[in-house]
Amino acid sequence: xxxxxxxxxxxxxxxxxxxxxxxxxxxxxxxxxxxxxxxxxxxxxxxxxxxxxxxxxxxxxxxxxxxxxxxxxxxxxxxxxxxxxxxxxxxxxxxxxxxxxxxxxxxxxxxxxxxxxxxxxxxxxxxxxxxxxxxxxxxxxxxxxxxxxxxxxxxxxxxxxxxxxxxxxxxxxxxxxxxxxxxxxxxxxxxxxxxxxxxxxxxxxxxxxxxxxxxxxxxxxxxxxxxxxxxxxxxxxxxxxxxxxxxxxxxxxxxxxxxxxxxxxxxxxxxxxxxxxxxxxxxxxxxxxxxxxxxxxxxxxxxxxxxxxxxxxxxxxxxxxxxxxxxxxxxxxxxxxxxxxxxxxxxxxxxxxxxxxxxxxxxxxxxxxxxxxxxxxxxxxxxxxxxxxxxxxxxxxxxxxxxxxxxxxxxxxxxxxxxxxxxxxxxxxxxxxxxxxxxxxxxxxxxxxxxxxxxxxxxxxxxxxxxxxxxxxxxxxxxxxxxxxxxxxxxxxxxxxxxxxxxxxxxxxxxxxxxxxxxxxxxxxxxxxxxxxxxxxxxxxxxxxxxxxxxxxxxxxxxxxxxxxxxxxxxxxxxxxxxxxxxxxxxxxxxxxxxxxxxxxxxxxxxxxxxxxxxxxxxxxxxxxxxxxxxxxxxxxxxxxxxxxxxxxxxxxxxxxxxxxxxxxxxxxxxxxxxxxxxxxxxxxxxxxxxxxxxxx
Amino acid sequence: xxxxxxxxxxxxxxxxxxxxxxxxxxxxxxxxxxxxxxxxxxxxxxxxxxxxxxxxxxxxxxxxxxxxxxxxxxxxxxxxxxxxxxxxxxxxxxxxxxxxxxxxxxxxxxxxxxxxxxxxxxxxxxxxxxxxxxxxxxxxxxxxxxxxxxxxxxxxxxxxxxxxxxxxxxxxxxxxxxxxxxxxxxxxxxx
Numbered sequence: 001x002x003x004x005x006x007x008x009x010x011x012x013x014x015x016x017x018x019x020x021x022x023x024x025x026x027x028x029x030x031x032x033x034x035x036x037x038x039x040x041x042x043x044x045x046x047x048x049x050x051x052x053x054x055x056x057x058x059x060x061x062x063x064x065x066x067x068x069x070x071x072x073x074x075x076x077x078x079x080x081x082x083x084x085x086x087x088x089x090x091x092x093x094x095x096x097x098x099x100x101x102x103x104x105x106x107x108x109x110x111x112x113x114x115x116x117x118x119x120x121x122x123x124x125x126x127x128x129x130x131x132x133x134x135x136x137x138x139x140x141x142x143x144x145x146x147x148x149x150x151x152x153x154x155x156x157x158x159x160x161x162x163x164x165x166x167x168x169x170x171x172x173x174x175x176x177x178x179x180x181x182x183x184x185x186x187x188x189x190x191x192x193x194x195x196x197x198x199x200x201x202x203x204x205x206x207x208x209x210x211x212x213x214x215x216x217x218x219x220x221x222x223x224x225x226x227x228x229x230x231x232x233x234x235x236x237x238x239x240x241x242x243x244x245x246x247x248x249x250x251x252x253x254x255x256x257x258x259x260x261x262x263x264x265x266x267x268x269x270x271x272x273x274x275x276x277x278x279x280x281x282x283x284x285x286x287x288x289x290x291x292x293x294x295x296x297x298x299x300x301x302x303x304x305x306x307x308x309x310x311x312x313x314x315x316x317x318x319x320x321x322x323x324x325x326x327x328x329x330x331x332x333x334x335x336x337x338x339x340x341x342x343x344x345x346x347x348x349x350x351x352x353x354x355x356x357x358x359x360x361x362x363x364x365x366x367x368x369x370x371x372x373x374x375x376x377x378x379x380x381x382x383x384x385x386x387x388x389x390x391x392x393x394x395x396x397x398x399x400x401x402x403x404x405x406x407x408x409x410x411x412x413x414x415x416x417x418x419x420x421x422x423x424x425x426x427x428x429x430x431x432x433x434x435x436x437x438x439x440x441x442x443x444x445x446x447x448x449x450x451x452x453x454x455x456x457x458x459x460x461x462x463x464x465x466x467x468x469x470x471x472x473x474x475x476x477x478x479x480x481x482x483x484x485x486x487x488x489x490x491x492x493x494x495x496x497x498x499x500x501x502x503x504x505x506x507x508x509x510x511x512x513x514x515x516x517x518x519x520x521x522x523x524x525x526x527x528x529x530x531x532x533x534x535x536x537x538x539x540x541x542x543x544x545x546x547x548x549x550x551x552x553x554x555x556x557x558x559x560x561x562x563x564x565x566x567x568x569x570x571x572x573x574x575x576x577x578x579x580x581x582x583x584x585x586x587x588x589x590x591x592x593x594x595x596x597x598x599x600x601x602x603x604x605x606x607x608x609x610x611x612x613x614x615x616x617x618x619x620x621x622x623x624x625x626x627x628x629x630x631x632x633x634x635x636x637x638x639x640x641x642x643x644x645x646x647x648x649x650x651x652x653x654x655x656x657x658x659x660x661x662x663x664x665x666x667x668x669x670x671x672x673x674x675x676x677x678x679x680x681x682x683x684x685x686x687x688x689x690x691x692x693x694x695x696x697x
Numbered sequence: 698x699x700x701x702x703x704x705x706x707x708x709x710x711x712x713x714x715x716x717x718x719x720x721x722x723x724x725x726x727x728x729x730x731x732x733x734x735x736x737x738x739x740x741x742x743x744x745x746x747x748x749x750x751x752x753x754x755x756x757x758x759x760x761x762x763x764x765x766x767x768x769x770x771x772x773x774x775x776x777x778x779x780x781x782x783x784x785x786x787x788x789x790x791x792x793x794x795x796x797x798x799x800x801x802x803x804x805x806x807x808x809x810x811x812x813x814x815x816x817x818x819x820x821x822x823x824x825x826x827x828x829x830x831x832x833x834x835x836x837x838x839x840x841x842x843x844x845x846x847x848x849x850x851x852x853x854x855x856x857x858x859x860x861x862x863x864x865x866x867x868x869x870x871x872x873x874x875x876x877x878x879x880x881x882x883x884x885x886x887x888x
Contacts, residue, residue, distance in 0.1 A: 007836060014877075015870055049877040049884075056876055061823060061849045065788045544884050566884040 006039070013043045018050065048566060055179045086157045088116050088164065091634075104167060107152075111429060111686030113633070114152060115168070119161045130161060137163055143207055146475065147200035149220075149228045165230075169451055170222035177216055177288060184291040187320050191354045193219070194285055195347055196227035201281070202343040205274040212272065214280035215261040216287070223450045223498025224518075260293050260303050264334045267304045275336040278346060282331025282339075286312060289320045294332060308334070323353035420672055421694040424455065424472070426687045431646075431667025434687060438472040438479055440694040445678045447493045449518070452683055456482065456492040456501050456518075469503055471518070482520055491536040491677060494518065496543040502527060504536045504548075511535055513548060513563075528563055528570075537581045537677065545610065547590070549579045560592055562610040571610035578602070580628050580677055584635045589658060591619075591629040591638055598624025599675065601640045601649075603658055619649050619660040627675040633684035639666075641674040646688070710780060778842075778860040781850020785827065788849065792823040822883075829882040833875060840875040843868055 013032045017025045025047055033040040084090060088105040094115065105116045134154060141151035153164040173193065177185060184190070197219060204211060211218075211229070218230045263279035265272050286294040294312030297303040312332060315325045327349050333339045340346040422443050426434040442460035444467065449456070453474050458467040469482040469492050482501060483489045491504040495518075502515045511533040516524045527546070528534060537560070538547040544565050549558040559575040573581070577595035584591070587606060594602040594616065601620035607613025620626035620640055626647070629640045638649045638660070645668050650661035670693050671679045680690040713720040826848075834841035839861065846852040846860060847868075854872070858865040 011837075011874060014874055018873075045881055046874065046877045049880040050873070052880060056880055057844070057848045060851045061788050061826075062784065062851065064823060065792060564884065566881060 009039060010042050010046070013039075014046055017043065017047055022051070045566070058179075085116065085118065085160070085162055086155055088114065088162075090116070105164075107164070113167045113684050115149075115165050117163045117165070119163075134161075140204075140209060143204055143209065145200055145203040147196045147227055147229055148203065149230050168220050168222060168228045168230075170220040170228070172217060173219035173221055173284075173288075174216040176221060177291070181291050184287070184289040184319050187289065187324055187354055190285065190288040190320075191324075191350050192225065193221060193227050193288070194281060195350060197229055197281060197284075198343040198347040198350075200227075200229040201274075201277050202347065205277070205343055210272065210274050211277050211280075212266070213261070214277050214284060216284060219284075223496075224453070226451075226453075260295060260307075262304075262307060263336075264308050265336060267307050273336070274343075275339055275341065278331055278339050278343065279336075281343075281346065282328055285328050285331065286315065289324070289328070290315055291319075321353065324350075327353055422672075422691040423694050424457070425690050425692045426683075427667070427669070427690050428687055429666060431669070433692075437474060437689070443691055444676070445491050446681055446689060446691065447678065448681055448683070448689075449494045450496050450498050452685070454494075455681075455689065456494055458490040458492060458503075469501065469516075480520065482516060482518075483524070485524075493536055493539045493546075495539060496541055502536055502539060502546060504534065513546065527565070528568070534561075535579075535677070537579070538583050540583050540587050541585055542587065545583070545587070547573075547581050547583055549581065560590070562606075564610065573606070573610065573612050574604075580675075582629055582631055584631050585633060586635055588653070589635075591631065593627045593629065593675065594618075599627055600624060601626045601629045601638070603629075603638070603651075603660070605656060605658070614656060617658060617660065619651075619663070620647070621663045628677070628679055630680065630682045632682055639680075639682060639688075641669075641671065641679065644668055644671065644674065646680070710783065713779070713783070778846055778850070778852075781846045781852060784851075785845055785849035789823050789827040825883055826879065829879050832882065833878055836878075837875075839863070840871045840878070843871040844875050844879070847872060 013029060016032065017029050020028050026044065029040055029043050029047070033043065085105075087107060087109050089108055091104045091106060094102050094104050101120075102115055102117045105114050106112070107114050137151060137154040140148075141154065144150070149168055150166040151163060152166065155162055155164070185193075197214070201211060201214075211231075213231060214229075220228045220230060222228065261280045261283050263272065263276040266276050266279075283294055295303055295306035295310065297306055312329075315328060317325075320328070327340075327346070331339055331346065340349065420442065421440050423440045424437045424443060424446060426436070428434055437455055438457075442462060444458045444460065446455050446457040448454070449471075455472045457470055457472060459470045460467045464486075466486065466488045467490050468484055469489050471480040471482055473480075482492075483503075483505075485505065485507065487505050487507040489503055489505045493502045494500075495502065495515075499518055500515045501518050502513060504511050505514050506512075507514075508529070510531055512526065512530060513528040513534050513536055514524050515527050516522065528548070530550070533551045535549045535551075535558070536546060537549055539545070540547075546563040546565060547560065548563065549560050551558045558577065558579050560573045560578045560581040562571045562573050563569070564571075573590060574592065574594075578592045579595075581590055581592035583589070583606070589603050590606055590612075591601060591603045594600050600618045602616045602618050604616045605613040619638060621642065623642055626640050626642045629638055631638055635653070636651055638651050640647050640649075640663075642663075642665075646666045647663045648666050649663045652659045652661075669680070669690050671691055672693055673679070678691075680688050682688055709720040709723055830841050830844055833844070842861060843857055846857045847854075852860065854865050854868050858868045861868070
């Protein structure tokens with residue numbers, strides 16, 4: 001227990017430090033504490049959390065409790081209980097909408113995660129709406145665009161219609177905006193998000209599909225900033241519901257939200273075209289920049305009245321540059337003919353206004369012919385286009401030189417640390433190869449990005465026999481180089497928020513743990529330094545704990561440790577020979593290769609303070625040659641390697657008990673050094689990514 | 698909620714404040730009814746795309762729970778402090794029951810994998826927070842009170858300062874340090 005005087009000291013230094021710029025605080029605290037290291041670390045660790053506490057407890061406890069209750073009531077009371085629908089096994093409710101609830105589900109045929117929207121009963125009773133729903137959904141499923149959530153299937157089971165889409169993990173734009181309140185988002189973030197929304201709309205409009213319900217709830221931002229637009233094509237149904245919704249909501253006095261994103265022509269019930277989406281984008285833009293809606297009112301009719309006749313309050317000049325304000329105003333013109341005429345036009349104008357680029361797409365984009373109203377600014381636009389083009393060339397050149405992978409070599413490994421050439425290959429549960437990612441090279445220790453669209457991997461340069469980290473993408477051909485330090489870098493892991501790559505490097509005579517921004521923009525930071533060798537093994541699903549193995553100099557016995565990132569607290573989890581430790585997705589269990597009696601896969605509970613709890617349980621067979629355990633995304637299955645065969649063990653947990661099934665072989669895989677870390681990864685879509693020996697080798 | 702029930706809750710709160718323990722037991726089910734009503738309206742608003750305004754929500758609850766006119770003005774801040782404590786007890790008990798019913802114990806995993814809905818840190822687990830807050834009270838009681846009033850009670854900075862009889866600036870500083878302290882505590886390994 002900290003005594004009163006000491007706590008008063010902590011408090012006064014803490015607040016005094018906050019008066020200084022963030023980068024000056026550490027020095028200030030150190031000075032104030034005058035050699036009292038305990039005091040310095042107490043204040044320092046509190047200050048570390050100061051920057052993170054902005055959104056924490058922003059909403060009230062009552063709100064949190066009501067939300068929990070609301071989420072559980074949907075499944076237990078409001079809706080009939082649904083266990084499975086067709087081949088889809090429902091896991092949990094992830095969202096609610098006017099037309100139905102969305103669940104996370106597993107497609108049991110493909111063993112992949114999907115999102116499934118089950119339409120409400122009253123919806124299904126309307127024959128007319130059902131037929132339109134089917135028609136629209138089919139049209140939408142023909143859309144194939146990275147910014148549009150892919151529709152896999154539209155179906156019916158036991159009289160209930162459902163729509164199955166890819167499962168996107170990310171943050172709903174509404175949540176992003178709410179976190180910034182009372183202010184809006186900065187102009188650059190806003191334009192980057194909206195540009196991607198417009199790319200989705202552009203593709204849809206070209207295919208003759210209008211969204212009709214663009215709003216922050218229908219926009220998801222993934223951890224890697226890729227934006228996905230939801231609910232294409234079924235939005236029409238919301239519009240046709242409007243009359244009844246109107247009646248219902250004015251009677252009960254509940255403020256309408258969706259109404260606030262409608263265009264005037266939509267509100268009047270007139271025929272709409274694609275320009276209704278432009279108006280809605282304008283409202284989202286306005287709200288993102290200002291932190292409030294342009295048209296507000298107590299009731300649905302007040303909101304509609306505002307949409308129909310009122311000009312929105314001007315955007316504060318601090319919130320957006322004037323060029324951007326003009327663009328928003330033009331989107332919000334009551335007359336569709338006076339708005340931007342296409343998503344492409346608007347996208348182009350936005351880019352000019354902010355003069356920011358958004359990767360190569362900004363350069364590839366062909367500007368549409370300027371419309372009549374642009375003539376007076378023609379010269380300026382021409383100048384900006386030239387600047388953009390030059391910037392684009394510079395960008396491409398710069399990117400190209402950085403992106404050159406080391407030359408391939410078939411040279412034999414020079415020592416045991418060397419890599420041999422492998423191919424990162426996707427393999428399904430039957431052992432059938434499903435494709436590759438990247439070129440064959442000397443890879444080791446791959447790890448997925450949170451969305452599994454990218455892989456960070458160590459790549460050995462045979463000329464110097466040192467590894468650097470690279471990022472490979474499932475969608476882009478060019479790999480991206482992340483580190484180019486002369487030291488050996490390895491064991492990368494992606495933080496669950498997508499922002500950091502943690503890794504091991506031997507830069508100061510021992511292997512220590514570092515991190516670097518996944519974007520590549522920013523310096524490498526030391527995370528944990530030590531005289532012992534520390535090898536990174538895993539990161540918890542909360543991103544708060546690192547798992548590593550450690551080895552004293554001259555000691556061949558690695559143990560496993562946990563590091564709490566926020567306060568850099570270390571816990572020894574296993575000091576016996578253990579390695580390749582992986583936390584279960586719920587963080588309650590640790591699976592690792594134990595070398596006490598041969599090589600077996602052991603699982604042990606993670607107790608209070610990250611200490612091991614309960615007994616070590618061996619889950620692998622009796623061969624004594626098992627290595628490299630990996631969890632399935634839901635924690636219900638554990639995999640490991642044994643004599644070149646990928647094995648599977650079913651896992652059930654019940655509080656503090658873990659029950660493992662009989663190990664079963666899945667398929668033979670041609671991996672080298674199977675005891676080494678991350679020779680394979682388990683994707684949440686059920687595919688394995690394996691470091692297969694190249695044929696050329 | 699009828700005026701009668703509002704009056705009843707106000708009476709019970711006043712009685713509890715006067716030391717009548719039995720009042721709390723009668724109070725809880727009434728508040729739970731209100732919580733359910735709130736959850737339903739929360740769902741409706743979510744469905745129609747409307748975001749909840751925290752302050753509006755809290756005020757709405759207090760208007761419904763408490764007949765403020767029956768509490769004299771100088772007593773009001775003090776009274777809100779009491780209400781905040783009651784709220785904390787009820788909400789934490791409520792979360793405890795839910796956590797065990799829904800997840801078979803273990804409150805920590807509640808926050809996981811709900812990125813699609815909300816970032817976990819924005820919505821702390823009430824059970825874990827309650828425990829951390831009890832620990833904070835041992836280090837610095839006033840800071841724990843500030844959190845209780847602001848987060849559990851939904852009081853503004855001003856209202857909290859009146860209730861605790863300190864300056865709004867002190868409340869602001871307490872709130873800031875308390876948040877860092879609690880975040881640090883919560884980010885330590887669960888259990």
